[in-house]
Amino acid sequence: MRQILPLIFAAFLFFNYNVNAQSFELGLGTEWTYCQIHIGFPFNTLKTIQITGDTLINGEQAFVIAGDCTCGDISPRYIRKEEDKIYYYRDDVKYLLYDFSLQAGDTLKVVRNEFDTIYVGIDSVGIINFNGEDKIIQYINTIASENNEHWAEWGEIMIEDFGSTRCFFPMSPVCDPGTGPLLSYEVQDFPIVEFDFECITLSTTELAKVNIRTYPNPAKDQYIVEYSGINEKIHLTFYNMMGAVILQKVLSPGEILTTDVSVWIPGIYIMQATSGAKSATTKLIVGQ
Numbered sequence: 001m002r003q004i005l006p007l008i009f010a011a012f013l014f015f016n017y018n019v020n021a022q023s024f025e026l027g028l029g030t031e032w033t034y035c036q037i038h039i040g041f042p043f044n045t046l047k048t049i050q051i052t053g054d055t056l057i058n059g060e061q062a063f064v065i066a067g068d069c070t071c072g073d074i075s076p077r078y079i080r081k082e083e084d085k086i087y088y089y090r091d092d093v094k095y096l097l098y099d100f101s102l103q104a105g106d107t108l109k110v111v112r113n114e115f116d117t118i119y120v121g122i123d124s125v126g127i128i129n130f131n132g133e134d135k136i137i138q139y140i141n142t143i144a145s146e147n148n149e150h151w152a153e154w155g156e157i158m159i160e161d162f163g164s165t166r167c168f169f170p171m172s173p174v175c176d177p178g179t180g181p182l183l184s185y186e187v188q189d190f191p192i193v194e195f196d197f198e199c200i201t202l203s204t205t206e207l208a209k210v211n212i213r214t215y216p217n218p219a220k221d222q223y224i225v226e227y228s229g230i231n232e233k234i235h236l237t238f239y240n241m242m243g244a245v246i247l248q249k250v251l252s253p254g255e256i257l258t259t260d261v262s263v264w265i266p267g268i269y270i271m272q273a274t275s276g277a278k279s280a281t282t283k284l285i286v287g288q
Helices: 204-210
Strands: 002-004 031-037 045-057 060-066 077-082 085-090 093-099 107-113 116-130 133-145 157-159 178-186 212-215 222-227 234-239 245-251 256-260 267-275 278-286
Touching: 045 077, 093 107, 204 267, 204 278, 212 278, 245 256
Parallel strands: none
Antiparallel strands: 002 045, 031 045, 031 178, 045 060, 060 077, 077 085, 085 093, 107 116, 116 133, 133 157, 212 222, 222 256, 234 245, 234 267, 267 278
16 A cells, blocks of 8 residues: 655756765665667667655555666656665565675575566675765676576666666566666765766767757757858757657758757757768757
């Protein structure tokens, strides 16, 4: 039996900041951002999950997670942290998801559904420091399940509170589009932790190849694109995270495009720029 408690959430995604020691423990407003790899799609996109509130399940407080980093969107999900362990709920029954008290040689047993149980071998254990705070890190060697599937999509690294750097929840090996790696982890009111991974084809440095300069990013009111090409026109296409085309424009050499993004839904967008045989993509964050 669930009882929804008041929602306390106000977090946006900004990719910068050098910070002092802060607490990155799971809590309201926690947000994970992953690279989502698409097969046959013109670019990769981002996938975000976040803790949007809490609830009571069988008298225990649990967090509500919106969004998903596996196939499709099956939110909300419910998780609970107890010391070194993180549990998830299915049909109001609590199952173990992570156990950071496990040591090298131990095996993590995760019940995925009534038909399948996943076994994760812990290869080695260490400590990793994020902005002055130590977190347990587990390196996992083999992921297998009772029905002989190979669950390599859950990645090779698990970090205390952060979860797997592939996806917080285990994915099917045939999951398309798949997700990972983890790009950033944010707790409400605390700075973001960024990882040294790049979502392939989303490098803003590529814009220089097609003589494009963009600003500001994040954008709230206007987003400006300056094209300094000499001979060729450039074609711009803006996509949302669902792959839908939001805006298309063609710029002549030396032309400047000013776009009113105040009417856009806050979130992450992709701009693809094509000039002749050259093409580049970048992400645009639209805030409130």
